[in-house]
Amino acid sequence: MRHLLTTKDVTRDEAISLLDVAEDMAATQRREIKKLPTLRGKTVVNLFFEDSTRTRISFEAAAKRLSADVINFSAKGSSVSKGESLKDTAQTLEAMGADAVVIRHSASGAPRTLASSGWISAGVMNAGDGTHEHPTQALLDAYTMRKRAHGEASRGRGLDGMHVAIVGDILHSRVVRSNVWLLSTLGAEITIVAPPTLVPVDVSTWPVTVSYDLDDVLRATPDAVMLLRIQAERMHDAFFPNSREYSRRWGLNDERFSSLPTSTIVMHPGPMNRGLEISASAADSAQSTVREQVTNGVSVRMAALYLLLSGEREELL
Ligand code: CP
Numbered sequence: 139m140r141h142l143l144t145t146k147d148v149t150r151d152e153a154i155s156l157l158d159v160a161e162d163m164a165a166t167q168r169r170e171i172k173k174l175p176t177l178r179g180k181t182v183v184n185l186f187f188e189d190s191t192r193t194r195i196s197f198e199a200a201a202k203r204l205s206a207d208v209i210n211f212s213a214k215g216s217s218v219s220k221g222e223s224l225k226d227t228a229q230t231l232e233a234m235g236a237d238a239v240v241i242r243h244s245a246s247g248a249p250r251t252l253a254s255s256g257w258i259s260a261g262v263m264n265a266g267d268g269t270h271e272h273p274t275q276a277l278l279d280a281y282t283m284r285k286r287a288h289g290e291a292s293r294g295r296g297l298d299g300m301h302v303a304i305v306g307d308i309l310h311s312r313v314v315r316s317n318v319w320l321l322s323t324l325g326a327e328i329t330i331v332a333p334p335t336l337v338p339v340d341v342s343t344w345p346v347t348v349s350y351d352l353d354d355v356l357r358a359t360p361d362a363v364m365l366l367r368i369q370a371e372r373m374h375d376a377f378f379p380n381s382r383e384y385s386r387r388w389g390l391n392d393e394r395f396s397s398l399p400t401s402t403i404v405m406h407p408g409p410m411n412r413g414l415e416i417s418a419s420a421a422d423s424a425q426s427t428v429r430e431q432v433t434n435g436v437s438v439r440m441a442a443l444y445l446l447l448s449g450e451r452e453e454l455l
Pocket residue numbers: 189190191192193194266275407408409
C-alpha cells in the first residue's frame with residue numbers, strides 16, 4: 139500500500155488481510171521475539187501537530203519492533219511556532235531520510251494534502267486529522283472485536299452478525315467515522331447513539347441506524363458498546379446538554395453497565411472522561427477492552443507499517 143488515509147475505500151479482503159498480518163505480529167510478540175528485522179534501514183517520522191499519548195507511542199513502539207529508526211516531531215517547541223508551513227516542515231523531515239510519515243493534525247484533510255501534493259515521496263499514515271478520520275484506531279478496534287468474538291479462530295474472518303453501538307460525541311469524532319466505514323465493510327451492524335446536538339447533519343448518508351435513546355439500544359444487547367470521548371476542546375458553542383445531563387442520559391453509568399450481559403464488551407478509544415461518558419467500574423471491568431485495544435494497537439500498526447514500507451502491496455487505498 140502507498141498511503142493509509144481513510145478506511146472508506148478499504149475493501150473487505152484488504153481489511154481482513156491487514157488484520158491477519160496483525161495476528162502474525164501479535165504472535166511474534168507473544169513468543170517474546172520482541173524485535174523483527176523487517177524494516178531495518180527504514181525511517182519512520184511521527185509528525186504530530188496535536189497532542190497524543192496512545193497513537194504516537196504505539197506507532198513508535200510498532201516501528202521500533204520492526205527495527206525501523208524513528209524520528210519524533212511535536213509541533214510544540216518546533217519552528218511551527220515561528221510560522222513554518224506543513225510543506226516546509228514535512229520536506230525538512232524528509233530531507234533527514236523519512237520513508238514513512240505518520241501525521242496527526244487538527245485540520246481535516248492534512249494527511250491527504252501531504253500524500254497527494256507531491257511535496258514528499260514518503261508514504262503517509264493518517265494518525266487522526268481533525269474531525270475526519272483515524273484509520274488505525276478503527277483497525278485496532280475491529281481487531282479487538284474480532285479477537286473477542288472468535289479468539290484463535292479469528293484469522294480470515296470479518297465481523298458478520300455483530301451489533302456495535304457507538305455512543306457519544308459523534309459530531310466531533312474522527313474515530314467514529316473510520317469505524318463506521320470499516321466495521322460496516324466487515325459486516326457489522328452499527329447503531330449510533332447521541333444527543334441530537336452531537337449528531338452530524340450528514341449522518342443519513344452513513345451505513346448506520348441512529349438513536350437518541352441509550353437505554354433502548356442497550357436493551358437490544360449489542361455485542362459491543364463503544365463510548366466516545368466528549369471533545370470539549372472542539373465545542374465552539376456551549377456544550378449542550380451539560381455534563382450532568384449528558385452523564386444521566388447518555389453515559390454508561392454503573393446501573394446501565396450492570397444491565398448488560400457479560401458477553402457485551404465495553405470499548406473506548408481513550409482518553410476517557412471517567413464519570414462522564416463511562417463509569418470507573420465499567421472502564422475497569424473484565425468486559426472492558428480499553429487496555430486490550432492499546433496492546434492490539436501496536437500489532438495493528440506494525441502490520442500497517444509493514445504493508446506500507448515493505449512494498450508488499452502497491453495500493454490499499
Ligand atoms: N485513541 C487515541 O487516538 O488516543 P491519543 O489521542 O492518546 O493518541
